Amino acid sequence: MALDEIYKEVILDHYKNPRNKREMPGASLTCSRNNPLCGDEITVFVRAEGEKVHEVSFLGQGCSISQSSASMMTEAVSGKPLEDVRRLIHDFRAMMSGDLDPTEEEFGDLVALKGVVKYPIRIKCAVLAWDVLQGALEGGAGQAAGASPH
Amino acid sequence: MSVTRERSGALDVARIRADFPVLERTVGDKPLIYLDSAATSQKPRQVIQAEADFYAHHNANAHRGIYLLAEEATAMYEEARAKLARFIGSPDPATIVFTRGTTESTNLVAYAWARRELREGDEILLTEMEHHSNIVPWQLAARDTGAVLRYIPLTDDGLLDLSELETLLTERTRLLAVTGMSNSLGTLPPIKELVEAAHAVGALALVDGAQLVPHVPVDVTELDCDFLTISGHKMLGPTASGGLYAKRELLERMDPFLGGGHMIEEVFHDRSTWNEVPFKFEAGTMNIAQEIGLGAAIDYLEALGMDNVRAHEVHITEHALRRLQEVGARIFGPLDAEVRGGAISFWYKDVHPHDLATILNEEGIAIRAGHHCSQLVMRRYGVPATARASFYVYNTDDEVDALVEALAKAGDVFGS
Numbered sequence: 280m281a282l283d284e285i286y287k288e289v290i291l292d293h294y295k296n297p298r299n300k301r302e303m304p305g306a307s308l309t310c311s312r313n314n315p316l317c318g319d320e321i322t323v324f325v326r327a328e329g330e331k332v333h334e335v336s337f338l339g340q341g342c343s344i345s346q347s348s349a350s351m352m353t354e355a356v357s358g359k360p361l362e363d364v365r366r367l368i369h370d371f372r373a374m375m376s377g378d379l380d381p382t383e384e385e386f387g388d389l390v391a392l393k394g395v396v397k398y399p400i401r402i403k404c405a406v407l408a409w410d411v412l413q414g415a416l417e418g419g420a421g422q423a424a425g426a427s428p429h
Numbered sequence: 430m431s432v433t434r435e436r437s438g439a440l441d442v443a444r445i446r447a448d449f450p451v452l453e454r455t456v457g458d459k460p461l462i463y464l465d466s467a468a469t470s471q472k473p474r475q476v477i478q479a480e481a482d483f484y485a486h487h488n489a490n491a492h493r494g495i496y497l498l499a500e501e502a503t504a505m506y507e508e509a510r511a512k513l514a515r516f517i518g519s520p521d522p523a524t525i526v527f528t529r530g531t532t533e534s535t536n537l538v539a540y541a542w543a544r545r546e547l548r549e550g551d552e553i554l555l556t557e558m559e560h561h562s563n564i565v566p567w568q569l570a571a572r573d574t575g576a577v578l579r580y581i582p583l584t585d586d587g588l589l590d591l592s593e594l595e596t597l598l599t600e601r602t603r604l605l606a607v608t609g610m611s612n613s614l615g616t617l618p619p620i621k622e623l624v625e626a627a628h629a630v631g632a633l634a635l636v637d638g639a640q641l642v643p644h645v646p647v648d649v650t651e652l653d654c655d656f657l658t659i660s661g662h663k664m665l666g667p668t669a670s671g672g673l674y675a676k677r678e679l680l681e682r683m684d685p686f687l688g689g690g691h692m693i694e695e696v697f698h699d700r701s702t703w704n705e706v707p708f709k710f711e712a713g714t715m716n717i718a719q720e721i722g723l724g725a726a727i728d729y730l731e732a733l734g735m736d737n738v739r740a741h742e743v744h745i746t747e748h749a750l751r752r753l754q755e756v757g758a759r760i761f762g763p764l765d766a767e768v769r770g771g772a773i774s775f776w777y778k779d780v781h782p783h784d785l786a787t788i789l790n791e792e793g794i795a796i797r798a799g800h801h802c803s804q805l806v807m808r809r810y811g812v813p814a815t816a817r818a819s820f821y822v823y824n825t826d827d828e829v830d831a832l833v834e835a836l837a838k839a840g841d842v843f844g845s
Contacts, residue, residue, distance in 0.1 A: 282791055286784075286842050295844075317783060318800045318813040340813050342783035343843070398787060 284394035285401070286343070293388070294343040299336040299353035306336075310415035314407050319345045323411045330361045332416075337408060344392070344401050349408035351388045356412070364416070368409050375402050439740035440733060446823050448473040448729075459793030462828045467612050467640060467772040467819035468797055469662045472726075479725035480667055483718045491717050492691055492708070506717050509724030510707075513672055516727045517638075517657060518648030524680065526673045526710040527720050531639040532562040534658035534673035535606075537710060538635060539566035541683040543604065549575030552601045554632070556581040556589055556618065557809055558611040561802040563637045563658075567606060576603070583809050587614040587762035594626065602632040609641025609657075613803035613817065614762030615746070615769040617645070624654050633679075639663060643821070644742055644770050646735040649674055664730060665822075666723035669716045680706040687712040730822075738822055745820045745829060746771040752833045761810055774801070774815035777836045780843050782816040788842055792835040794828075 303309075303324035311322035319341025326334040335353045339346060352371075356364045371389065373379035375396060383390045395405045446452050449471050454461050463471060483505060489498035491506040511522040519525065528534045543553070553567050557580050564578075571578050579597050582590045598605065605627035610617050620636055627634040635656035641647060642657070643664035649657055656679075661670025675683075685692055685703055689712030694702040703709040730738060747766035753775055754760065761774040777785055782798035789796055797817040800807045807813060818832055 282788060282842060285787065291843065316799060318804070318807060319783075320813065342781040344783070401783070401787060404783065 285398055287391040287394060289388050289391040290343060290347045293347035293350040297337075297346060297350040299334075299357070300338065300350065301336050302338055303334070303336045308415040308418060310411050312407065312411045312414060314341070314345070314403055316403065317341070319404060319407060321345065321349050321408050321411045323349075323408065323415045325412070325415045327361065327416075332356055332359055332361055332364050334358075335412065337411075339408075341407075342401075342404055344395055344404040345407050348392055348405045351392070352408050352412060355387060355389055361416070364412075368413050371409050372406060375406055439737035439744070440822055442741070442823065442825055445473075445733070446825075448475065449823050450474055450477070452823060456790065456793035456795075459791075462792075462794040462831055464818040464820065464824065464828065464832060465795045465797050466643075466663070466821035466824070467801075467817065469668065470643065470665050470821050471823065472667070472722075473665055473729055475729050476665055476667065476722045476725045480718045480722040483721045488718075490714055502717060505721050505724075506715070509720045509727075510672075512724045512727045513659065513720075514674075516647075516731065517642060517659065517674055518650045518652075519674055520650070521677060523706050524649075524674055524677050526675065526680070526707040527670075527715055528672050529669045529716065530660040530662065530671035531560075531637060531658040532566075534656075534671065535562055535635070535637070536566045537673055537686045538656050538658075538675070539570040541686045541710070542633075542679065543567070543570040543576070544573055545684050547571075547574040547576040547603055550601065551576040551603045552579055552599070553577070554579050554581065554598055554602050554605045554627075556607050557583045557805045558587075558589070558614055558616060558618075558803065559606070559608055559805070560612050560637065560639065561804070562639075563606055563608060563635075564805070567604075577601075580805070581607075583614075583806070586764070587611075587616050589616070589618050591619075598626055598630055598632070600630055602627070602630055604633050604635060606635040606637065608637040608639075609647070610639075610644065610770040610772075611762070611803075611806075612640050612772055613774050613801040613806045613815070615772045615774070616763055617641075617769055620654070621652055624652060628653070640770055640772065643730075645739050655679060661719065661723040661726065664723075665726035667716075667719040670719035670723035670726075672720075673710075677706060680710070683710075685709050685712070689713040733822060741822060742771045742820060743767060745824055745826060746773065748826050749773055749818065749820070749829045749832075752829055756833055756836055758836070761806075761812075761815055771820040772817055773819065774817045776812065776815060778840055778843070780839045782814045784843065785816045785836070785839050788839040789832070789835050792831065792838065794832055794835055796832070 306324035308325040313320040321339035324336045337349045487501040489502040491503045514522040584590045624634040633655040636654045638657045639660045657674040659672045662668040692712040743766045758775040763769040786798035
């Protein structure tokens with residue numbers, strides 16, 4: 280295993296310059312969770328109307344994998360129909376469990392996280408933001424596993 | 430890797446390392462450098478052999494059968510109990526209840542003592558540096574009894590802040606439960622003084638010995654604590670070995686913990702009477718082979734001498750604290766090796782501990798990254814997690830140096 284398989288340029292870029300890392304006043308959905316194993320925290324804010332996800336932002340603290348995954352996720356899902364967002368959540372999880380091998384064309388920056396599959400303990404870090412997004416879409420503000428919104 | 434007796438201080442580390450099969454393995458193409466003994470220690474072949482030997486030649490249930498194997502198994506199991514009692518300075522083997530380790534021991538006290546003894550408004554005094562296993566059992570007991578938890582706070586440099594002790598430890602306090610050595614900060618609290626202070630207000634004192642007993646000579650008779658929890662797997666023994674030391678009169682007075690076979694004297698339709706101490710706390714088939722393995726671990730540590738074990742730890746901790754500070758790591762906890770243990774929590778630049786642990790793993794170096802089951806400590810110092818290196822009898826200065834060199838690599842990856 281080589282470190283550049285996990286710490287790809289694009290991951291480090293999203294970690295150091297996170298996109299959409301801000302609170303969203305008036306968000307229609309929010310959810311907040313932490314990873315009890317390590318203490319990483321992510322809060323996701325969603326502005327959605329009907330069947331469309333207009334905008335997603337996040338706040339959080341944690342390792343490069345959890346935070347870059349959150350950053351990439353906000354870019355990948357903002358402006359998408361709800362159905363597409365749900366499918367992407369499903370497909371992202373499938374990629375992280377090694378059941379799906381998407382191309383860069385299909386997955387954009389997110390394919391960079393494929394390398395994490397070789398580090399099983401870190402897969403949870405990559406998936407955390409997606410779990411929180413799903414929680415938000417399910418109206419799960421109260422499902423926070425310990426952490427509270429900032 | 431060259432290891433000389435001179436460099437390693439009190440122990441012949443090269444010779445010790447030869448006893449630990451796992452230290453011969455590699456991680457990728459790098460030799461394993463194991464710096465996570467605060468989580469669990471590695472096992473010498475003497476311990477592995479003792480457990481295997483029991484299964485191969487003596488396996489039977491203890492305290493059950495009339496035949497030769499059962500007698501041997503019982504004698505070996507009870508010999509391990511006597512060794513553990515002697516190891517912590519108790520003259521009476523019956524003061525040792527075998528358990529799976531410190532977590533089970535603490536829960537045993539929380540169920541068999543606290544739930545029976547505590548009333549609404551009674552107080553349990555903890556410290557903010559406790560492992561979750563010395564917090565959560567008391568939260569559960571407090572919920573059931575109406576007792577209140579209070580906490581001794583921490584100073585900025587990782588010591589207990591005892592300035593308000595008189596307002597925290599009062600006649601309402603029924604139990605003081607304090608770690609003997611912090612697993613996250615390395616701190617050695619002044620347990621003898623704290624036990625005395627607890628007794629002065631009529632409270633009992635429990636010392637969490639998970640990190641203390643493996644690393645520092647302990648004498649419960651001198652310490653006079655009422656309870657001491659002991660983890661076998663952190664002191665070269667098998668997982669699920671360990672025990673609870675308690676003063677005999679307490680054990681006599683306490684309720685059983687788990688009900689089942691062997692812990693009874695007589696069973697009727699509607700009630701039972703209990704076996705004598707300590708058996709009334711040992712329900713069902715116990716971890717016989719593991720406790721026998723722990724006995725071998727104690728033999729190993731006693732042959733090294735616990736004073737030497739501690740001296741080696743002070744030496745390597747001093748070296749690590751110096752080297753880590755030289756490269757700008759932020760240390761959480763005391764900086765004087767004489768007043769602390771060898772578990773060192775740190776941040777290197779702004780590299781998140783998880784990323785650091787992944788990068789170090791590429792160099793064959795195993796450290797812990799996370800909150801170390803000490804979220805109160807993490808919150809106190811404003812970090813979500815720390816990296817933690819911890820040492821034991823088989824670690825060398827060279828391994829510490831390898832850790833420090835690998836940190837630079839992590840800095841390179843993150844451009845910091």
